[in-house]
Every structure is written in structure tokens, then in C-alpha cells.
């Protein structure tokens with residue numbers, strides 16, 4: 003691959019997916035895109051770039067899919083899910099008791115282990131949530147991972163990563179060498195394609211947003227833009243969960259850390275998010 007071809011692909015990937023590749027990641031692009039070029043019957047990266055330049059949008063989509071990292075596992079990092087069970091859901095059960103609805107968004111949901119972990123946590127609250135409208139919306143840029151997530155079928159290796167044995171027995175059934183998540187948990191999650199670089203205000207506002215292990219691939223400017231839009235999509239008393247290597251510190255003041263809950267953030271009332279000022283006025287009036 004020539005330096006010019008690398009530069010072209012680097013720019014394209016950043017514009018379309020946010021992926022921010024440093025100048026020394028040529029080997030990574032080659033190792034992921036050469037197989038794609040061969041599969042498309044092309045000689046190599048040079049021809050792939052030519053084909054993309056001549057307007058093959060399908061190849062761009064395939065190149066983005068090939069370059070994204072889909073690494074995920076059940077109850078990844080454990081702590082956010084403990085917080086969800088121990089603090090976040092109990093608090094929301096109180097705060098939303100008159101509205102009786104809960105909206106959770108899992109952005110960059112990959113092959114489904116994360117939104118299904120959230121669903122299994124919520125299932126534990128089934129008696130308290132009876133009669134409530136509970137939505138878990140899982141979104142990802144990649145159609146390939148969404149298709150796998152919808153099927154809810156996981157390998158032995160995948161269910162051995164992070165999933166407690168009691169939950170495997172309770173919520174999965176064995177199909178040959180694979181494990182399928184039971185229909186009740188699958189039905190709790192709606193999967194949709196969504197690019198975090200694009201407007202997502204149409205999704206409405208959420209009580210909880212999990213946006214984990216995706217912003218690490220973006221540059222600072224892109225991260226800030228996503229954080230500021232996430233803040234508008236979160237209720238004033240809502241909670242944002244980030245990945246273990248991610249933080250809002252030095253990026254935005256739209257969120258502040260949730261006290262004593264590592265990895266969790268709340269909208270910053272001083273910033274006045276979508277519903278923030280209104281809530282403050284209600285509190286002042288009361």
C-alpha cells in the first residue's frame with residue numbers, strides 16, 4: 003500500500019466511522035483489508051482504493067466492518083452491572099414510579115453480550131417492573147454484529163466469558179455446541195443500526211446510556227461531539243456508563259462523575275441539559 007493510499011483510507015475511515023488511525027497503523031489496515039480485497043476479486047489494496055474511489059459504497063461499508071473492533075463479552079468489567087443492579091435501577095424505580103417507564107440505550111452494542119447483560123439484570127426486577135414499559139435499545143454501526151446479536155446465539159467460548167453459570171443455566175438453552183438466549187430476554191432488546199457520528203436525537207431521551215469501549219477509537223474532537231450529544235439524550239437524573247479506559251475528564255463538562263460509582267456519570271446540572279433546567283424549576287417551585 004502506498005502512503006497516498008493509506009492516507010486516503012485513513013481519512014475515509016475517520017469520516018465514516020470515527021476510527022482515528024495513527025500514521026503507523028498501515029500494517030493493521032493491510033492485515034484487515036487485503037483479505038477483503040481478495041474476497042472482492044481484486045488484486046490488492048491499490049485496486050480496492052480505485053474501486054472505492056469509483057463509487058463503490060458497498061466496498062466502503064465492508065472496509066469499515068473489517069476495520070471495526072467488535073470485542074465484547076457478557077458483564078464486561080462487572081462493576082457497571084453491579085451498579086446498575088444495586089443503585090441505578092433501584093433509584094429509577096423510585097424516580098419513575100409515576101411514569102412507570104424505563105428507557106435504556108446501549109450504544110455500540112456489538113454482538114449483543116452487553117445489552118443482553120443489561121436485560122438479564124433488569125429481569126431480576128421483574129416483579130417491581132410489572133406493568134412498566136421497559137425499553138432496551140441496542141445500536142451499532144455494523145450490520146454484521148447486529149445480525150448476530152438478534153439471533154442471540156453464542157459459542158461455548160462466548161458464554162464462558164463473564165457470564166455466571168447460574169445465568170447461563172437460567173437464560174440459555176443448548177443447541178448442539180452453541181447456546182441460544184431464551185426468547186424472553188431476546189425480546190427485551192431492540193437492535194437498530196446507528197452511527198454515533200450522525201444525529202441520534204430521533205431516539206429520544208434515556209434514563210441510562212451505556213456507551214462503552216467505542217469512544218477510545220475516536221479522536222478528541224469526535225469524542226467531545228459525541229459526549230455533548232449524549233448529554234442531550236440523557237434525562238437530567240439519568241446515568242451514563244463508560245468503558246474502563248474511558249472518561250469525560252478533560253473532554254466536556256456536560257457530565258460529572260456519579261459519586262463513588264467508577265465509570266458512571268450524571269448530566270451536569272450546571273450545564274442545563276435538555277430536561278435539566280425544567281427539573282430545577284420544578285424543584286424550586288416545590
Ligand SMILES: C[S@@+](CC[C@H](N)C(=O)[O-])C[C@H]1O[C@@H](n2cnc3c(N)ncnc32)[C@H](O)[C@@H]1O
Nearest residue numbers: 019070073074110112143144197198214215216
Ligand atoms: C469494542 S466494541 C464494544 C462493544 C461493547 N460496547 C462493549 O463494551 O463490550 C465497539 C463497537 O463499536 C462499534 N462502532 C464503531 N464505530 C462506531 C460508530 N461510529 N457508531 C456506532 N458504533 C460504532 C463497532 O462496530 C463495535 O461493535
